[in-house]
Amino acid sequence: xxxxxxxxxxxxxxxxxxxxxxxxxxxxxxxxxxxxxxxxxxxxxxxxxxxxxxxxxxxxxxxxxxxxxxxxxxxxxxxxxxxxxxxxxxxxxxxxxxxxxxxxxxxxxxxxxxxxxxxxxxxxxxxxxxxxxxxxxxxxxxxxxxxxxxxxxxxxxxxxxxxxxxxxxxxxxxxxxxxxxxxxxxxxxxxxxxxxxxxxxxxxxxxxxxxxxxxxxxxxxxxxxxxxxxxxxxxxxxxxxxxxxxxxxxxxxxxxxxxxxxxxxxxxxxxxxxxxxxxxxxxxxxxxxxxxxxxxxxxxxxxxxxxxxxxxxxxxxxxxxxxxxxxxxxxxxxxxxxxxxxxxxxxxxxxxxxxxxxxxxxxxxxxxxxxxxxxxxxxxxxxxxxxxxxxxxxxxxxxxxxxxxxxxxxxxxxxxxxxxxxxxxxxxxxxxxxxxxxxxxx
Ligand SMILES: Cc1cc2nc3c(=O)[nH]c(=O)nc-3n(C[C@H](O)[C@H](O)[C@H](O)COP(=O)(O)OP(=O)(O)OC[C@H]3O[C@@H](n4cnc5c(N)ncnc54)[C@H](O)[C@@H]3O)c2cc1C
Numbered sequence: 301x302x303x304x305x306x307x308x309x310x311x312x313x314x315x316x317x318x319x320x321x322x323x324x325x326x327x328x329x330x331x332x333x334x335x336x337x338x339x340x341x342x343x344x345x346x347x348x349x350x351x352x353x354x355x356x357x358x359x360x361x362x363x364x365x366x367x368x369x370x371x372x373x374x375x376x377x378x379x380x381x382x383x384x385x386x387x388x389x390x391x392x393x394x395x396x397x398x399x400x401x402x403x404x405x406x407x408x409x410x411x412x413x414x415x416x417x418x419x420x421x422x423x424x425x426x427x428x429x430x431x432x433x434x435x436x437x438x439x440x441x442x443x444x445x446x447x448x449x450x451x452x453x454x455x456x457x458x459x460x461x462x463x464x465x466x467x468x469x470x471x472x473x474x475x476x477x478x479x480x481x482x483x484x485x486x487x488x489x490x491x492x493x494x495x496x497x498x499x500x501x502x503x504x505x506x507x508x509x510x511x512x513x514x515x516x517x518x519x520x521x522x523x524x525x526x527x528x529x530x531x532x533x534x535x536x537x538x539x540x541x542x543x544x545x546x547x548x549x550x551x552x553x554x555x556x557x558x559x560x561x562x563x564x565x566x567x568x569x570x571x572x573x574x575x576x577x578x579x580x581x582x583x584x585x586x587x588x589x590x591x592x593x594x595x596x597x598x599x600x601x602x603x604x605x606x607x608x609x610x611x612x613x614x615x616x617x618x619x620x621x622x623x624x625x626x627x628x629x630x631x632x633x634x635x636x637x638x639x640x641x642x643x644x645x646x647x648x649x650x651x652x653x654x655x656x657x658x659x660x661x662x663x664x665x666x667x668x669x670x671x672x673x674x675x676x677x678x679x680x681x682x683x684x685x686x687x688x689x690x691x692x693x694x695x696x697x698x699x700x701x702x703x704x705x706x707x708x709x710x711x712x713x714x715x716x717x718x719x720x721x722x723x724x725x726x727x728x729x730x731x732x733x734x735x736x737x738x739x740x741x742x
Contacts, residue, residue, distance in 0.1 A: 312715050313339040314623060316379075317394055317403060319386050319559070320411035321349055324595030324608030326375060326683060328409050331616035333376045337623055339715035340379030341403070343396065346425045347383050347729065348372065349683055352416070353605055354674035356459045357646070358434045359419040360441060360466040365434035366691050367676050369427050374684040380708040383425070383729030386412070390563035391588060398730035403716075407590045407619050410577060411612070412556040414596040414603060417525035417549065420455050425732040440528065444546035445471060448533065450512045451550035452476025453483070457495055458643050459548060464502035465645025473505040473542055475512050475535060486638050487652050490660045494650035495642055498663065502644060510535040512542070514549070523735065525549035556597060565591075573599045581631040583615050592618070601634045610635075643671040 316332050318325045321344030329342040351368040358365040372381040384396035389410060393402025415421060419437055424430040441447070447463060449456045452474055460474045478484045480492040481499075496506055512533045519525055527547040534541060555575045560566060568578045568586050577593040578586045579600055585591040592615045593599075595608030611632065618629050639654025641661070649666035653659045661669070680687035705727070712723040 313337065314406035315404070315715055316340045316407045316409065316619060317405035318342045318409040318411060319389060319394060320344060320413055320556070320595070320597070321346070321372060321381060322411060322413040322595060322608065323605040324413070324612045325409070325411035326372075326612075327609045328411065328594060328612035328616050329379065329381075330375060330682070330684075331613060332619060333379045335616075335620050336378060337620065338379070338407075339711055340376055341405075341712075341716075342372070342376065342379065342381045343384050343386055343394070343403075344372070344381065345383065345385045345732065348427050348430070349375075349679075350421065350430075351674075351676060351679045352421050353679075354676050355419055355421065356455070356462045357674055359437050359459070360462045362438065365431050367680075367687065369430055370680055370683050370685060372683065377704070378711060380712060380727060382726045383732075384726075385730070385733040386559045387733075388562040389559045389565060391565070391591060396730055397733045405590075408592070409612075409615055410560070410585070410591065410593040410597055411595050411608070412559065412597045413608070414553040414555050415523070416455065416553045418521075418523055419459070419526075419548075420550070420553075423521075423523040423735060437526075440546060441467065446544045446546075447472045448512070448531075448542050448544035448547040449474045449550055450514070450547065451552070452478070452481045452506070452508070453550065453552065454640065454642050456548075456550035457481055457499065459550060460499055460504045461502065461644035461648065462646075464499070464504050465647065468503060471505075472503065473507060473544070474499065475507045475510055475542070477509070477511045479509045481506070481508070482640070482642070487640070488658050488660055491640075491650055491652045494660065494662060495644070498644040498648050498650060502648075507535065507538065507540060510537045510540070512536075525551075553596065553603060560597075570599050582618060582629070583611055583632050600632070602638070604640070607635065641666050641670045643674070646671050 316338045318329050321342050325342055326349060329340050332338045333340045349370040349372055354368045358368050375381060386394055387397050388395040393404045395402045422430045422433055447470055449460050456474055460472055464472050481495050499506055513536050530545050532541055532543050557569055557575045569575045570578050576599040577597050579593050579598050580586055583592050585593050594611035594615055596603040601607045614632050621629050635654050637654045639652050641651030643649040647667055648663035649671045651661040651666045677687045709723050712718055
């Protein structure tokens with residue numbers, strides 16, 4: 301028997317299907333689950349929430365990676381999290397790898413986010429492999445003498461800061477094609493200056509307004525844009541010779557829209573916005589009242605975790621109001637001013653508040669607001685987990701997946717009219733899909 305939704309049966313709770321358990325997806329799922337009015341099903345290809353804000357710390361600090369892979373098992377009280385690769389998202393249902401019948405919904409929230417090359421994000425769907433990957437990279441960084449980072453956006457800057465803080469003797473060069481770090485003419489000049497000076501104080505050579513000619517470089521894996529072994533690169537304008545034995549290419553994210561391209565929503569992907577999904581002022585996908593897009597996949601606002609969370613809260617309250625017939629909510633209010641906190645290792649950084657005055661913060665404030673803890677314990681709390689307790693227990697036992705298992709099983713059978721086998725199969729998670737060329741990987 302296939303998986304059917306609850307649309308026909310008004311006695312049952314409406315099914316909210318959320319595709320993507322990143323910052324936006326988990327926040328939306330949690331907010332809706334809490335109301336008790338919905339049966340929330342969150343689907344993600346990974347078995348864990350990936351706290352990628354702290355991923356670069358995991359590249360240098362031993363055992364830190366354990367802190368950024370957070371189990372989903374306590375996220376939802378009423379609904380459930382299903383591990384599956386979504387192949388097609390369509391207004392008629394969501395097709396997952398390993399099942400013929402699409403999963404139907406009353407409301408759909410698309411939160412597929414974006415991919416970033418390792419170590420910014422990681423493609424592995426299971427925790428042990430992801431942990432091993434970070435461990436492996438840390439050894440490579442330890443052994444390298446000369447490191448080149450291509451791209452001076454937030455990820456390139458933070459990676460340089462992490463490496464320079466933990467390995468002060470390494471020769472690190474960062475090359476960026478713009479005339480300032482980050483994106484020129486977006487932030488106050490003071491932010492660019494503070495970041496550049498901060499990096500230089502850590503011993504990083506910053507080369508601006510130039511590019512590294514990567515020629516025909518290919519990568520060992522499509523999702524890992526780093527190059528191992530001795531290389532000499534020539535910059536295109538300044539013709540600076542850079543000798544390196546480990547090179548990271550930190551040049552941007554890729555929008556996870558493959559599953560949308562495979563269905564009719566392809567018509568709403570905006571080619572002028574990197575293929576993000578067009579939404580209206582209520583964050584509804586254009587042309588649909590019950591389909592929403594939030595976070596990096598949405599055409600609204602910048603690609604930032606805190607904005608994905610803000611959009612998630614809005615969509616959760618929108619759906620609740622509509623379902624409880626409380627009238628049309630106000631339009632979503634996008635952030636008006638750009639803002640960003642960029643770390644320079646665990647002790648430094650600089651930031652600009654996303655407010656009219658655009659106040660700039662230096663290393664002391666940014667250290668305590670972000671760099672020291674990287675919001676890691678807050679993220680565990682937001683998934684209803686206690687970080688230290690969970691990490692201590694992972695050596696001896698797996699997280700408690702059984703808590704509330706029977707309740708979830710029954711809800712799944714009842715709300716989605718599944719057979720016992722279907723429901724058990726979904727709760728167990730479907731087999732992971734092998735990475736293909738050009739696949740969205742995170
Ligand atoms: C290294 C790094 C550091 C960053 N630091 C910050 C920061 O300090 N502050 C900040 O605000 N932002 C930061 N960002 C940006 C932030 O991470 C993104 O804006 C945020 O992750 C977007 O959240 P999201 O929920 O839209 O998607 P994501 O977090 O990308 O999550 C998408 C989820 O969807 C799942 N998925 C995708 N496709 C499928 C599919 N077909 N089937 C099943 N599951 C699927 C993925 O597995 C993933 O879990 C950083 C980004 C990087 C790369």
